[in-house]
Amino acid sequence: MPAKSEFGRGFIVNLMLLSRHFGLPPERAFYGAADHLNDLTVPEQFRGTEIGELVERLRKTVIWHQPGIMDKEDTADARRLLNRIAIAIDTELGIQNPDAGKYD
Structure with missing residues (x-):
C-alpha cells in the first residue's frame, strides 16, 4: 500500500483540492x-482527449504563475479551466448539457 499522500493523489480528488485554491x-x-x-x-481513458489537454493547460497555468504578477487574470484562467474540465468529464460520462452555472 502506497504511503499516505500529503497533498492528494488521484484525478478528481486533486482537481477538487485545486478548486479550493481558486x-x-x-x-x-x-x-x-x-x-x-x-x-x-x-x-x-482521458489521455489524448480534450480532458487531458485541459488538465495540461491547467498544470501549465499553475506552474508558470509568478505570485504577485497577474494574480487576478491567472486565477480567472484557472477557474475557467477547472469549469471546462468538469463539463468535459460530465459530457464524457453521458450527462447531457452540463453547465458550470452563471457564477463561478
Missing part, C-alpha cells in the same frame, strides 16, 4: 496549489 482571493490562490499537481493522475 476559490480564495487571487493574491492567495496560487500559494501551495502546485503541490496538488504532484500526484494528479489523468486516467488512461
